[in-house]
Amino acid sequence: xxxxxxxxxxxxxxxxxxxxxxxxxxxxxxxxxxxxxxxxxxxxxxxxxxxxxxxxxxxxxxxxxxxxxxxxxxxxxxxxxxxxxxxxxxxxxxxxxxxxxxxxxxxxxxxxxxxxxxxxxxxxxxxxxxxxxxxxxxxxxxxxxxxxxxxxxxxxxxxxxxxxxxxxxxxxxxxxxxxxxxxxxxxxxxxxxxxxxxxxxxxxxxxxxxxxxxxxxxxxxxxxxxxxxxxxxxxxxxxxxxxxxxxxxxxxxxxxxxxxxxxxxxxxxxxxxxxxxxxxxxxxxxxxxxxxxxxxxxxxxxxxxxxxxxxxxxxxxxxxxxxxxxxxxxxxxxxxxxxxxxxxxxxxxxxxxxxxxxxxxxxxxxxxxxxxxxxxxxxxxxxxxxxxxxxxxxxxxxxxxxxxxxxxxxxxxxxxxxxxxxxxxxxxxxxxxxxxxxxxxxxxxxxxxxxxxxxxxxxxxxxxxxxxxxxxxxx
Numbered sequence: 001x002x003x004x005x006x007x008x009x010x011x012x013x014x015x016x017x018x019x020x021x022x023x024x025x026x027x028x029x030x031x032x033x034x035x036x037x038x039x040x041x042x043x044x045x046x047x048x049x050x051x052x053x054x055x056x057x058x059x060x061x062x063x064x065x066x067x068x069x070x071x072x073x074x075x076x077x078x079x080x081x082x083x084x085x086x087x088x089x090x091x092x093x094x095x096x097x098x099x100x101x102x103x104x105x106x107x108x109x110x111x112x113x114x115x116x117x118x119x120x121x122x123x124x125x126x127x128x129x130x131x132x133x134x135x136x137x138x139x140x141x142x143x144x145x146x147x148x149x150x151x152x153x154x155x156x157x158x159x160x161x162x163x164x165x166x167x168x169x170x171x172x173x174x175x176x177x178x179x180x181x182x183x184x185x186x187x188x189x190x191x192x193x194x195x196x197x198x199x200x201x202x203x204x205x206x207x208x209x210x211x212x213x214x215x216x217x218x219x220x221x222x223x224x225x226x227x228x229x230x231x232x233x234x235x236x237x238x239x240x241x242x243x244x245x246x247x248x249x250x251x252x253x254x255x256x257x258x259x260x261x262x263x264x265x266x267x268x269x270x271x272x273x274x275x276x277x278x279x280x281x282x283x284x285x286x287x288x289x290x291x292x293x294x295x296x297x298x299x300x301x302x303x304x305x306x307x308x309x310x311x312x313x314x315x316x317x318x319x320x321x322x323x324x325x326x327x328x329x330x331x332x333x334x335x336x337x338x339x340x341x342x343x344x345x346x347x348x349x350x351x352x353x354x355x356x357x358x359x360x361x362x363x364x365x366x367x368x369x370x371x372x373x374x375x376x377x378x379x380x381x382x383x384x385x386x387x388x389x390x391x392x393x394x395x396x397x398x399x400x401x402x403x404x405x406x407x408x409x410x411x412x413x414x415x416x417x418x419x420x421x422x423x424x425x426x427x428x429x430x431x432x433x434x435x436x437x438x439x440x441x442x443x444x445x446x447x448x449x450x451x452x453x454x455x456x457x458x459x460x461x462x463x464x465x466x467x468x469x470x471x472x473x474x475x
Contacts, residue, residue, distance in 0.1 A: 010113035011043040015106045020050055021094030022103070024087065027064045029100050030054060036104040041111035046078030050087075066091055112150060119146045141312040148319040148364075187329055187368060188244040190227025192469050193456045197445060198404060200244075201228070201329060201368035205449075206359040206401055208335070210373040210392055211408035212380065216441065217372050218255065219263070219465040220408055221331050224370065225250050226264050228329050229301040246328020246367075247300035249321045251314060253337035257303040267466040268292050300325065310339040311357040315364075322365050330365070332358070334372035335398070352397035359401045373398060375407075385414055389446050405447035410460060411437045441467060 019037070023030050034055060042048040053072055057064050066087035073079050079086060126139045186200025201207065201224075211217040231245030252260055266273045269292045271285050281289060302321060306313075314332065321327045332338065335358075340350040355371075362369040375391045387407040392398045399405060415434050420426040441460040445453045459468045 009043075009117060010110045012106055012110055013044060013047075015103055015110075016042050016044055016047045017090055017093065018095055019100070019103045019107060020047060020054070021090035021092075022100060023054055023064060024066060024069075024091040025094045027058065030058050030064070033100055033104055034058070036101065037107060041108055043110065043114065044078075046076065046082075046086075049073065049076060049078070115150050116147075119143060119150070122146075137310075137312060141316055144316040144319055148323065184244070187228050187246045188231050189224045190231070191224075191443075191456070191458060191467070194406075194443060194445075197452065197454055197456065198448065199451070201370070202403070202450070203366045203368060204363045205368045205403040206355070206362050207368055207370045207404040207406070208373050208392070208398055208402040209370060209406055209408065210375055210387065212375050212385075212387070214413050215408040215410055216460060216462075216465065216467065217408045218333050219460075220443075220467050221250075221333055221370060221372055222260060222263055222465075223267070223467050225301055225329070225331055226267070226299070229299040232300060232328075233298060247302070247325050248329045248331065249302045249304065249318060249325075249327045250331045250333070251309065252303055252305045252333050253307060253309060254333060255305065257305040260303055260305075263465050264296065265289065265292060266464045268296065270464055272463050273465065300327075302327070307337075308339055311354050314338065315357065315361050318361060318365060322367070327365075328367050329370065330361070330367055331370045332372065334374060336374050348397070355397045355401040359403075385409070385411075386442070386444060387446075399447065402447060403449040404445065407444040407446060409442045409444055410440070411442075412440065 019033070023033065037051070039048045039052045039055070042051055050069065050073070053069060054064050057068060057072070062068065069087045070079075070084050074084065123139065123143050126134060126142075127136075184195045184198075184200030186195075186198065186202040186205075188200055189195055189198075209217050209221055225248045228245040229248050232243045232247060233245070235243040235245065250260070262273065262276050265271070266276055269285070269288050271281070271289060275281060275285070276289075302325065304317060318327070318330055335354065336351070338354045340353045358369050358371055373392060375387055379385050379387055379391050386409050389399050389405060391407075392405070412434065415430065415437065418430075420430050439460050439462070441458045443456040443458060445456065447453065457470055459470050460466070461468070
């Protein structure tokens with residue numbers, strides 16, 4: 001099915017001619033025009049080639065004239081067909097006082113509409129054709145991806161970018177760090193030493209937070225989500241030029257949204273979770289609980305607790321929230337619960353597809369993606385239970401695709417289950433060690449693609465499932 005057969009393709013040839021003619025009248029207009037329009041946004045093939053030639057001539061510091069273009073494009077098939085006086089006619093017909101930004105906007109919007117036209121046509125064709133290799137879910141994913149590219153087309157998209165643009169982005173990162181007090185360029189996690197080591201949660205990074213059950217990795221991720229969302233609100237209210245935080249999208253594949261909300265309320269009100277679950281509040285606690293709920297209700301924290309979600313669905317929903325809510329952090333709890341788009345021969349291949357998909361999503365949306373991961377049981381069989389990279393389940397692809405891998409480790413958790421006989425000489429040593437590690441957690445950054453690795457000590461209050469900086473607890 002070809003929609004062009006009965007629909008007019010969005011195009012304005014006269015405006016394209018006016019843009020090119022105006023550049024011939026005043027070459028300086030190309031300086032601002034080049035930051036707005038790309039050559040592929042011209043509909044007419046001759047106009048695309050003419051604009052590309054203008055850019056090359058301008059970069060060489062030479063004058064752009066009808067004669068210059070005629071000499072450089074004399075063999076162009078489009079020019080041969082319509083005559084070499086075309087460039088002279090463009091200059092003669094150019095508006096006397098052209099509003100280049102408005103002309104460029106018209107050309108750009110026509111190009112966007114043509115791309116939407118093409119996406120719609122592809123969607124119709126794919127929907128009509130029954131293809132076992134392209135089920136409806138895959139068609140939806142492709143359409144979502146294509147629409148997101150169109151929505152973001154004012155930014156540099158697919159393909160190479162020149163080094164000058166790379167340098168400009170690096171300087172922007174440094175400016176953000178400077179605007180935040182010379183500390184971090186990424187999104188603040190709320191943990192001072194971790195932010196110092198990583199420079200904050202960096203855009204396009206895939207960050208793996210791993211640990212055995214009971215270590216608190218879900219709590220750590222929830223704490224990070226809360227800190228980032230709250231910092232964003234605080235900075236927006238204060239009129240800060242650059243926010244430390246960002247809106248957060250949290251995929252909770254294991255825990256319901258209301259359970260996560262209850263955890264955050266427990267952290268902020270310092271009311272134990274068992275009281276919240278059982279509704280056993282003192283009057284003062286209930287009042288504090290309700291007031292805190294009202295205060296936190298404005299946080300830009302979006303929770304998707306759909307079970308059995310696939311990597312394709314995660315990507316589609318993240319693109320939509322990025323477009324609608326400007327999310328700046330994505331958190332997934334946890335990696336092994338994500339369904340692959342298609343079944344592979346073994347679990348390692350499925351996890352490889354998931355991790356590659358998450359890394360691609362981080363780059364596409366230019367946001368940090370934090371994915372929680374389980375560890376193999378091999379950790380529990382060792383005397384030293386501090387995790388290492390090889391303890392990651394299906395570790396090859398996870399370690400390879402991640403920019404940062406950190407482990408959550410709490411020695412207190414293991415000590416409690418290994419109490420010696422109270423009458424033995426070892427019991428006193430055990431008590432002393434328990435006291436030393438009481439409510440202490442270690443964040444072991446074992447891979448950091450952009451910098452050093454290190455061990456970071458945090459305070460962990462199991463009453464409220466809350467991690468915090470040791471200094472904040474007076475330790």
